[in-house]
C-alpha cells in the first residue's frame with residue numbers, strides 16, 4: 001500500500017520495538033514534525049531503569065518535541081513523545097489518560113507491546129496507528145491482531161531491514177492488513193498521520 | 195475473552211452488591227485486563243457463564259479477589275528505595291522510643307521481611323511494630339508463613355546487596371526442598387491483618403506508612419480517599435513512601451508534605 005493513501009486524522013501512534021529498534025527510532029526522530037497533532041507512545045523492551053533514562057535523554061537530543069517518561073494517570077496530549085517506564089505495562093484509560101500496571105510479564109516482557117497495542121486500540125479504535133519495529137521475540141503480534149479488530153492502522157518494519165527480524169516476522173504471520181515500512185519511511189509515515 | 199465496558203460495569207456492580215467488594219474506584223483499563231485474564235485462565239466459554247459463576251458461587255469470589263488484584267512483589271524491590279530508607283529515615287526513627295510502621299498492600303509479605311531486615315541491621319527491630327495489611331487474605335497467609343521459592347533467592351540477594359545490605363543474606367533464612375523460610379526473628383514484630391483501603395478506616399497512628407504499587411490501580415478519586423486515610427493515620431513529621439511511579443504531588447495535600455532529598459517517592463509530613 002502506498003503511503004499517500006494514509007490520510008490525516010490519527011490521534012495516537014504506538015511504536016513497539018525490541019532489540020534493534022532504537023536505531024530506527026533515533027534515525028527517524030529528527031524528521032518527525034515537532035508539533036504534530038498526535039501523541040507518540042513508545043514501548044521498547046528495556047533492561048533496567050538506568051537504561052531507560054539514557055534512552056529518554058538520547059531521544060530528547062534528536063527532536064524539539066517534548067520527550068518524557070510516562071507518569072501514571074497522566075493525560076495523553078498530542079505533540080508529545082511518551083516513553084514507557086521500565087517494569088510497568090502501559091494502559092490507556094477511556095478518558096485518555098495513561099495508567100500503569102506492574103502485573104505479570106507478558107511474553108517475558110514488562111512493558112509488553114501487546115498490552116499497550118490492545119489497550120490503546122480499545123480506546124482510540126480507527127484513530128490509532130500501531131508500528132512494530134525490529135525485535136527478537138514475538139511480543140506485539142497478538143496486540144496487532146486486536147488493534148486490527150478495532151480498525152487501527154498497522155505498519156510493520158520490513159523484516160529484511162530489521163536487525164532482529166523475528167518480531168516483525170511473527171506479526172506478519174498473523175496480522176491481516178498492514179503496511180510494510182522501510183526504516184527510512186518511518187518519519188514520513190508518522191508525519192502523514194496527522 | 196474480550197469484556198466490553200458495560201459488561202465490566204456489571205461485574206463491578208455484582209461484586210459490590212453481592213459480596214461487598216467495591217472495585218468501582220479502580221482504574222478500568224487494568225481491571226478489564228484482570229477480568230479478561232481470569233476468564234481466560236478459568237476457560238469460561240462466554241461472558242454470561244463467567245458472570246453466572248461470580249453471581250452464584252461465593253467460594254469462587256475468593257479466587258476472583260485474589261486474581262483481580264495484582265499481587266506481584268519481590269524482596270527489596272527497587273533497591274535504591276531501600277538505600278534511601280536506610281540513609282534518610284532510619285536515623286530519624288532511631289531517635290524514637292517506639293516505632294510503628296504500616297505497610298498497606300503488602301501482598302505476600304516480601305516487602306515486610308525486607309523492611310524487617312533493614313530495621314534489624316539498624317538495631318531498631320526490637321522497638322518496632324510492623325503492621326502489614328492487604329485486602330487479600332490469601333496473600334497474607336503466605337506473608338505470615340514467610341515461605342518463598344528458593345529459586346528467587348539469587349535475585350533477592352542481589353537486590354539485598356544493591357539495597358545496602360550489610361550482612362550475609364542467606365543467614366536470614368533456612369532452605370528446604372526448594373523453598374526457604376525467613377527467620378521467625380524477623381516476623382516476631384509483624385502484625386498481619388486484612389484491611390481494605392477502599393472502605394476501612396484508620397486503625398492507628400504511625401511514624402511511617404509505606405504503600406507501594408497499589409495506588410496505580412486506583413482512579414484519582416480513590417487515590418485521594420486513600421491519601422486522606424494515610425494523612426489521618428500519620429504522625430506529624432512521619433513519612434509516607436509510595437511506589438516508584440506514584441506521587442502525592444496532585445493529591446491536594448502536597449503542601450502538608452515535603453519530598454525527601456533522595457529523589458525517591460518519600461514524603462515527610464510537615465504540618
Ligand SMILES: C[S@@+](CC[C@H](N)C(=O)[O-])C[C@H]1O[C@@H](n2cnc3c(N)ncnc32)[C@H](O)[C@@H]1O
Nearest residue numbers: 263264267299301328329330390391392406407
Ligand atoms: C502489586 S502489589 C504491591 C506489593 C508491594 N507493596 C510491592 O510494592 O511490591 C498490590 C497489592 O495491593 C493489594 N490491594 C489491592 N486493592 C487493595 C485495597 N483496596 N486495599 C488493600 N490492599 C489492596 C493487592 O491485594 C496486592 O497485594
